Amino acid sequence: MNEERRGVYPFCASCTACSVAWRVTDTSGPGSGHFYGHRDTCQDCGSSIRTPYHTVLWVPVSKLGEFRVISTGGRNYIGRKLIAQPVHSVVRGEPVSxxxxxxxxxxxxxxxxxxxxxxxxxxxxxxxxxxxxxxxxxxxxxxxxxxxxxxxxxxxxxxxxxxxxxxxxxxxxxxxxxxxxxxxxxxxxxxxxxxxxxxxxxxxGGPRAEARLLADVVAADEQDVGPGDPQLLRDRAALGQALLACGEISDALYALSRVVRDARPGHPDTAVYRAALLDACEVAEARGKRREVLLAETARQVLSDESTPTGMGTD
Structure with a gap:
């Protein structure tokens, strides 16, 4: 987990330098994504370049980029998105506190x-x-x-x-x-x-294991804190995003909608939660079944009922 001279574990230094961190979503199911191709295997870390496509009924319909991927067993992967050239730290000018x-x-x-x-x-x-x-x-x-x-x-x-x-x-x-x-x-x-x-x-160990872990965390929160507690909101929002990464669109919309309803209007954290719910709505509308599209309409109503803009920078 620590960055060392050899790179960001488990990737070697050269593979780390030409890529950026990326969240791998679940690649199972007829309406998700699948990897195609397998080339340029690294002799140091064993990663290879693979190309994920969004699929419909297992037919590739759109390319999602190129990635260096290391399999962690079964359908689970650790991946880094390839970039055209190494990205160096660029500071806009230190923000004023x-x-x-x-x-x-x-x-x-x-x-x-x-x-x-x-x-x-x-x-x-x-x-x-x-x-x-x-x-x-x-x-x-x-x-x-x-x-x-x-x-x-x-x-x-x-x-x-x-x-x-x-x-x-x-x-x-x-x-x-x-x-x-x-x-x-x-x-x-x-x-x-x-x-x-x-x-x-x-x-x-992958998005489904992450979702199970976060579900346990949220269940523990619900025993200890109230519905608007920042810890519960934060953990439930992460659960919603993990569910979305698993392709569980309905459950993701439900979890993220609850967060937005319970979050404090105008707070900077609420802007993040609203953006996550908006992303889930867009995934549902692009890839979801009819029921999920209808749930996205309801979720968008939750967003429209809130006075806080979706963008960052509100207080």
Missing amino acids: AIAEHPELEVASEYRTAEAYWEDSEPGQALPFYQEALVEREKVLRADDPATLRVRLRVAQGLLATANYGRAIAWFELLTPQLVDVFGPHHDLTHAATEAVTGARLMV
């Missing part, structure tokens, strides 16, 4: 302790202190303030390092679009998040 107006947050004991543990390569020890620091930041800063996002990323990384894969994936699902919006798609922080969630999914 409102933390300058709250200097006490940078010297708070919880935050300083978390940073000290992190510098000592003790993410498990740092995690609870980062979680406490995040609560304090979110009281006075926006959820998508650059200073908040940095601590959110540490929380997600800490959960991953302590093998809490379900909740780590949920954090990365929420956090990554915000990092893209605030820092840009090629910023080091964005890159760290996309690679980390790839590592988490590798450990879980």
Whole structure:
């Protein structure tokens, strides 16, 4: 999961350099996607270039790009999308944070302790202190303030390092679009998040295993917190996206619609959830059966009933 000189596990350095992290969806069923071709096998990591197509009744109808793929058994894969040339970190200009107006947050004991543990390569020890620091930041800063996002990323990384894969994936699902919006798609922080969630999914073992794990996480949340609790919203949204990756479109629409209904209007996190529901609607309308298309119409009504725009950047 850690980036090392040899590349992002399990890919070697050269295959990592010519590709970007990618979520592999379930390739079973007559209306999903299937890999075709098998060429340029890497002698170092064993990955090969394959081309997935969207299929209807197992007939390829549209190309989805080219990918370096390593099979993890059965129908499961780890993949990275090929790029024309290596993408270097590009910073738009460091975004301005409102933390300058709250200097006490940078010297708070919880935050300083978390940073000290992190510098000592003790993410498990740092995690609870980062979680406490995040609560304090979110009281006075926006959820998508650059200073908040940095601590959110540490929380997600800490959960991953302590093998809490379900909740780590949920954090990365929420956090990554915000990092893209605030820092840009090629910023080091964005890159760290996309690679980390790839590592988490590798450990879980594929989209169906991920969906089962997140279903258990959501069930545990429902015993402990209320319907509008940020943790439940975050975990249920990740479950919806995992279900969509499995091709379970109806269940995905249901889960994501519940999240949007329960989320706080105008909050930056809600913008991410709304965008995820919109993506699920588009998948249903393009690939779904009649029942799923009708469910997408209902889901779009949920979106239209909300006053919050789908795009990022609202408060």
